[in-house]
Amino acid sequence: MRTADPGGGTTPHASREDGPTVGFDLDLTLADTRQGIGDVYRALAAETGVFIDVDEVLSRLGPPLEHELAHWFPAERIEEMAARYRALYGDIAVPASKPMPGAFEAVEAVRAAGGRTLVVTAKSHGHAVATVEHLGLPVDAVVGGLFGTGKAVALREHGAQIFVGDHIADVDAARAAAALGVAVATGPFDAAELRAHGADVVLPDLGAFPEWLAGRRAAS
Structure with missing residues (x-):
């Protein structure tokens, strides 16, 4: 795992082969904290x-x-x-902290598709890194200390095409980064609220993400 400090200064990475770069929120998306x-x-x-x-x-x-x-x-x-x-x-x-259902499978689905994964979270950078390491999530980068549209800074720097989160502020982040906003209804907002806020895709949880990603790649 490569970590990055919040607020910039990181080096953008190309995706593995032709796979996507996917950002994930942490609390109630990847991690049950x-x-x-x-x-x-x-x-x-x-x-x-x-x-x-x-x-x-x-x-x-x-x-x-x-x-x-x-x-x-x-x-x-x-x-x-x-x-x-x-x-x-x-x-x-x-x-x-525990992994949310489907967390490992979602990260592995991106890696299997030849892509990269990063965590972008409002949690302090040190605690975000510690949580990811405690869970053993095989992500490529972690950026902490960013919320809402502020997450777009890290998403753009890492070239993320997709951002997955459970909060309406994560939908805002994806939009600000010109990334596809995938919302999971595992946090404080239900599917209808996430959809009404403008999420491009709404999934019940991360368990549905690998199939969705495979379908998207097959259609592209």
Whole structure:
């Protein structure tokens, strides 16, 4: 796996043979991080004495950490709480992460087609790399710290033709990168909401991705 720092400075890569370059979001697309994230918020609530509705937090995973913390802490404490959350995350959340159903098969389908895979996520770069390594996902690059249309920077630099994600912000990212937006209904938005937001393709989960990719290549 080759990692890349967020915000640019990476070298674009050509696809293997004539296969596609496919970007994947991480949380609730490739990785089921709900248990670990919930446990970090529970630890943060216990330390600070501040009530945090963990079920509510988990219902809207996707945006940057600071956005979520703003629901529970005053503005002047966000930076401090973000730093504490990240300090806890590696020991608590990374080991609790599990692959989403179909994650390995989706990545392998791209590789079998002669393509490249990358992860582009709002999760901090270090934790994104640690999560991918913990899961053993055989991706070619990881870029952290990007959300919404900001992900288009990495997608364009790596020449991604397809971006797969579970959030409407991932649909925005694909559009901004002029990539095909493939949405999976495994996160906070259902298939109808993803379709209404403009996803080019909506799949129930990653289990349907290999067949879709094979069909797309056969039709091209």
